[in-house]
Amino acid sequence: MSRRPSARLLQEGQVDPNKPEAGLVAAFCAAALSTRIEDPAEVLQNAVAHGIGHAALTDNFIADAVRRLGALWAEDRISWTDVTIGTARLQSLLRQMDKGIDAGLAKRPDAPRVMLVSGVDMAHTFGPMLLAHQMRRQGISVALSLETTPGTVCEIFGKTAPDAVFLTASHCDGVETLAQLVKEVRVFNSGIPIVVGGPLLCTETDIARLIGADFATSDLEKALTLCDLRILTARKFVNP
Structure with missing residues (x-):
């Protein structure tokens, strides 16, 4: 059964209107755990109204x-149901904010294209969705494939022709599964740069070699540079 957060936890989410950034993380947490589904969007609208930037x-x-919701669960202050629903509600804000991005840049025929792939064992899809959102802000066209299994890469490549493949790996993803995904990508494009990132890099320092990827990093800017996409975005969007 889901344990509702305590009154004190919800009070931690109160935001001083004179200092809108103070307590904003707690405000988002409280809104995500609230019984009112409108609360996360209202916190977002209030933050925007006070001039806090999109990024x-x-x-x-x-x-x-x-991350705070995950910590509250680890501290046994909220249930797994709470953290799952709360994360999904915060994730919905990303989709809402995606609509505010200038889609024209990413839809240009010469826009850099990235295929972002996550495995089936990702506990939550917030990380890959945030990464996709960050790239779209930079004018990169992103094809996001969540809960990807070996054997489905063919279908993905039938819909897009990416300049690079970014593979997010969690602690639960097996090396053999990741290696199979990389192998299937190579069948369609043997020379495409493949970057692996995500939580698994904290424990598998040699993961790129183990699965056959070209690079391993969880730093987006470094990944874009390694794949020469930083050069593409500078040439095509900063100085078109």
Whole structure:
């Protein structure tokens, strides 16, 4: 049974209107755990109204709120159901904010294209969705494939022709499964750069070699540079 958060936990989410950034992470957490489904969107609208920028909201405050929910669960202060539903509600804010991105850049025929793939064992899909959101902000066209299993890469490549493949790997993803995904990508494009990132890099330092990827990093800017996509975005969008 889901344990509702305590009154004190919800009070931690109160935001000082004179200092809108103070307590904003707690405000997002409280909204995600609230019984009112409108609360997360209202916190977001209030933050925007106080001048907090798009990138700061997604990359810092909302992302930190998701991590905070995980910490609350680890501390046994909320249930797994609470953290799952709460994360999904915060994740919905990413989709809402995606609509505010200038889609024209990513839809240009010469826009850099990335296939972002996550395995079936990702506990939550917030991380890959945030990464896709960050790339779209930079004018990169992203094909996001969640809960990808070996044997489905053919279908994905039938819909897109990416310039690079980014593979997110969790602690639960097996090396053999990841290696099979990489192998299937190579069948369609043997020379395409493949970058593996995600939580698994903390324990498998040699993961790129083990699965046949070209690079291993969880730093987006470094990944874009390694795949020469930083050069493409600079040439095509900063100085078109």
